[in-house]
Amino acid sequence: MPFERFMGLALYDPDGGFFGSGPLRSAKSGDFLTSPEVSPWFGRTLARAVGSPQAVVEVGAGSGSLLQPFVEALPSPPERVVAVDASPASRTALGDLGFETARDLADLDEPFAGTIVANELLDNLPMRLASRSGDAWVERWIGLDSVGLSLVEAPARQDTIAWLDAYAGTVPDGGVVEVQLEAATWLQRAISLLTRGTLIVIDYGATAEELEPRRAIGTLRTYRAHHLGPDPLLEPGATDITADVNFTALLDVAQRSGAEASLHRQDDFLTSHGLRDEMARMRSLELELARGDDAMARLKARSELKDAETLLHPRGLGDFRVLLASVG
Numbered sequence: 432m433p434f435e436r437f438m439g440l441a442l443y444d445p446d447g448g449f450f451g452s453g454p455l456r457s458a459k460s461g462d463f464l465t466s467p468e469v470s471p472w473f474g475r476t477l478a479r480a481v482g483s484p485q486a487v488v489e490v491g492a493g494s495g496s497l498l499q500p501f502v503e504a505l506p507s508p509p510e511r512v513v514a515v516d517a518s519p520a521s522r523t524a525l526g527d528l529g530f531e532t533a534r535d536l537a538d539l540d541e542p543f544a545g546t547i548v549a550n551e552l553l554d555n556l557p558m559r560l561a562s563r564s565g566d567a568w569v570e571r572w573i574g575l576d577s578v579g580l581s582l583v584e585a586p587a588r589q590d591t592i593a594w595l596d597a598y599a600g601t602v603p604d605g606g607v608v609e610v611q612l613e614a615a616t617w618l619q620r621a622i623s624l625l626t627r628g629t630l631i632v633i634d635y636g637a638t639a640e641e642l643e644p645r646r647a648i649g650t651l652r653t654y655r656a657h658h659l660g661p662d663p664l665l666e667p668g669a670t671d672i673t674a675d676v677n678f679t680a681l682l683d684v685a686q687r688s689g690a691e692a693s694l695h696r697q698d699d700f701l702t703s704h705g706l707r708d709e710m711a712r713m714r715s716l717e718l719e720l721a722r723g724d725d726a727m728a729r730l731k732a733r734s735e736l737k738d739a740e741t742l743l744h745p746r747g748l749g750d751f752r753v754l755l756a757s758v759g
């Protein structure tokens with residue numbers, strides 16, 4: 432079985448897939464902690480990058496922790512807000528917050544003017560796995576033997592080779608690359624849905640060149656209960672499967688789709704949209720509260736500030752990348 436088919440089943444199968452069944456995964460009690468779960472200032476600050484969109488669509492909206500503060504921070508309410516998520520538990524949570532929900536971006540067939548945002552979505556789209564073999568490439572598929580699942584070698588498909596030649600960078604013999612064709616297709620579709628407006632994609636990952644030092648073993652990994660999990664083949668459906676996003680490939684797709692696209696670090700992007708100014712305001716409030724006797728209010732102010740700082744940590748969330756694509 433091709434690796435991307437295995438990953439698709441393990442994550443999205445309605446009967447046992449990690450996102451396709453089971454509880455909400457992106458909450459504080461879940462398996463990973465994302466920027467919007469850390470602080471509402473993530474959504475509020477992103478909102479400043481998009482003006483006053485007529486429509487807002489978030490894909491992979493999780494618990495709604497990005498969409499709610501994002502929409503509330505817009506200068507005027509959008510005519511339509513849609514929360515898209517593949518997880519039934521997530522759609523229930525999003526519906527409870529009052530959002531219109533959809534399962535897939537493809538369910539929105541009418542192009543619109545507005546904003547599409549996706550945080551930590553593309554790292555979860557099914558990928559192919561490839562390995563350098565001398566001057567050539569081989570794919571790694573899933574095999575089944577008497578012991579269980581294992582990775583087996585298979586000939587590289589033509590579109591896999593074309594993607595690798597364009598975006599893998601320099602890879603040592605035996606080195607592993609996650610081939611992100613589905614992310615490219617998703618990005619193309621998202622851009623083609625916008626008649627005018629902005630697409631913001633945020634994720635862990637880097638440019639092809641920045642990822643080169645990690646190519647000896649590749650970046651594929653699992654998460655469970657906020658920690659790195661076991662080998663992806665050991666408990667399919669019970670762990671998140673993910674890999675660093677190759678933003679060189681995405682930037683290229685966005686530009687070839689006719690968008691004006693740029694790539695930023697999350698800490699720089701949030702700073703340029705005023706997060707550090709907000710943090711200075713939070714700091715003054717905390718100092719002011721320190722002079723009074725409301726210890727609870729002071730603690731709350733301090734925790735709001737600490738959470739906002741986490742979004743900018745240079746080796747943590749601040750090191751995520753933001754792809755901004757403007758259409759029309």
Ligand SMILES: C[S@@+](CC[C@H](N)C(=O)[O-])C[C@H]1O[C@@H](n2cnc3c(N)ncnc32)[C@H](O)[C@@H]1O
Nearest residue numbers: 450457465491492493515516517518550551555
């Ligand atoms: C890592 S979580 C991130 C959730 C949220 N964006 C956040 O930052 O907290 C990924 C989310 O994307 C959803 N998802 C994954 N693939 C999807 C797809 N193809 N279409 C819609 N949602 C998807 C998952 O169900 C999950 O809720």
